[in-house]
Amino acid sequence: xxxxxxxxxxxxxxxxxxxxxxxxxxxxxxxxxxxxxxxxxxxxxxxxxxxxxxxxxxxxxxxxxxxxxxxxxxxxxxxxxxxxxxxxxxxxxxxxxxxxxxxxxxxxxxxxx
Amino acid sequence: xxxxxxxxxxxxxxxxxxxxxxxxxxxxxxxxxxxxxxxxxxxxxxxxxxxxxxxxxxxxxxxxxxxxxxxxxxxxxxxxxxxxxxxxxxxxxxxxxxxxxxxxxxxxxxxxxxxxxxxxxxxxxxxxxxxxxxxxxxxxxxxxxxxxxxxxxxxxxxxxxxxxxxxxxxxxxxxxxxxxxxxxxxxxxxxxxxxxxxxxxxxxxxxxxxxxxxxxxx
Numbered sequence: 001x002x003x004x005x006x007x008x009x010x011x012x013x014x015x016x017x018x019x020x021x022x023x024x025x026x027x028x029x030x031x032x033x034x035x036x037x038x039x040x041x042x043x044x045x046x047x048x049x050x051x052x053x054x055x056x057x058x059x060x061x062x063x064x065x066x067x068x069x070x071x072x073x074x075x076x077x078x079x080x081x082x083x084x085x086x087x088x089x090x091x092x093x094x095x096x097x098x099x100x101x102x103x104x105x106x107x108x109x110x111x112x113x
Numbered sequence: 114x115x116x117x118x119x120x121x122x123x124x125x126x127x128x129x130x131x132x133x134x135x136x137x138x139x140x141x142x143x144x145x146x147x148x149x150x151x152x153x154x155x156x157x158x159x160x161x162x163x164x165x166x167x168x169x170x171x172x173x174x175x176x177x178x179x180x181x182x183x184x185x186x187x188x189x190x191x192x193x194x195x196x197x198x199x200x201x202x203x204x205x206x207x208x209x210x211x212x213x214x215x216x217x218x219x220x221x222x223x224x225x226x227x228x229x230x231x232x233x234x235x236x237x238x239x240x241x242x243x244x245x246x247x248x249x250x251x252x253x254x255x256x257x258x259x260x261x262x263x264x265x266x267x268x269x270x271x272x273x274x275x276x277x278x279x280x281x282x283x284x285x286x287x288x289x290x291x292x293x294x295x296x297x298x299x300x301x302x303x304x305x306x307x308x309x310x311x312x313x314x315x316x317x318x319x320x321x322x323x324x325x326x327x328x329x330x331x
Contacts, residue, residue, distance in 0.1 A: 002239045009123050021117055036268050038238050085300045105123045113114040
């Protein structure tokens with residue numbers, strides 16, 4: 001499962017940070033998931049809960065910040081949400097746009113003690 | 114209890130290894146491609162069909178195959194006289210940079226190699242997230258699939274440079290609209306270079322192989 005292998009990678013980073021910061025119990029993990037990654041937040045939460053069972057991370061909460069697919073117009077500078085792959089600026093109609101958000105797959109922060 | 118800011122890509126480790134792979138391959142003059150598609154769209158068939166053309170063009174190439182189970186694909190490729198290494202992923206639905214890194218000693222053992230084709234596990238979702246260290250990602254879609262495929266799987270089409278529309282010979286028997294498929298693909302990624310092929314009739318295969326050869330020899 002896609003979300004399961006991402007969960008494993010997340011926990012590798014968390015383990016490293018817990019050691020580096022002398023934290024023994026994880027309470028919360030905040031992640032940022034972009035629309036383009038096709039990572040399903042509910043599935044990720046499910047995989048996270050399954051993966052942390054019986055581990056020192058058990059009971060930790062996963063908070064997901066979802067980032068929509070965003071574009072910026074190179075002509076008028078307008079920023080907008082890209083929907084249904086309509087690659088036109090809604091302000092000026094230009095097709096010279098760049099994608100500025102939507103493929104994030106980041107760990108933002110963690111809380112523990 | 115305090116909050117520790119991490120701000121790190123979840124797949125940072127994969128990206129690091131991918132960067133190492135990229136450097137290791139390019140420093141040896143090996144051009145690499147990551148071939149992705151839905152299961153059954155024709156990745157292995159395309160490699161088999163291209164084999165003779167690439168040989169005629171004097172391109173020395175090898176294949177790394179990714180599948181969950183079995184070595185069917187590696188055997189098919191080897192039977193065309195092409196060196197192939199099979200990676201079985203078990204349950205992982207995609208190859209990752211770590212697995213490709215493990216295959217590199219074998220790859221570098223193929224003397225004078227100019228082109229490495231990495232055939233990924235049949236999957237249009239995950240390969241878009243996992244950089245393997247390749248130079249170019251190539252997506253194959255077939256006329257036995259929907260012509261709205263690019264709109265349904267935007268990430269993989271966005272990450273690719275080349276698109277091969279395969280099984281062109283089947284198009285008259287399905288509802289696949291080639292023009293619409295091309296429009297949809299370019300809607301998602303205006304920079305895609307599109308080829309049409311049929312591995313059964315050979316249509317378009319020489320053109321595609323020639324293009325790949327050009328990339329490998331450049």
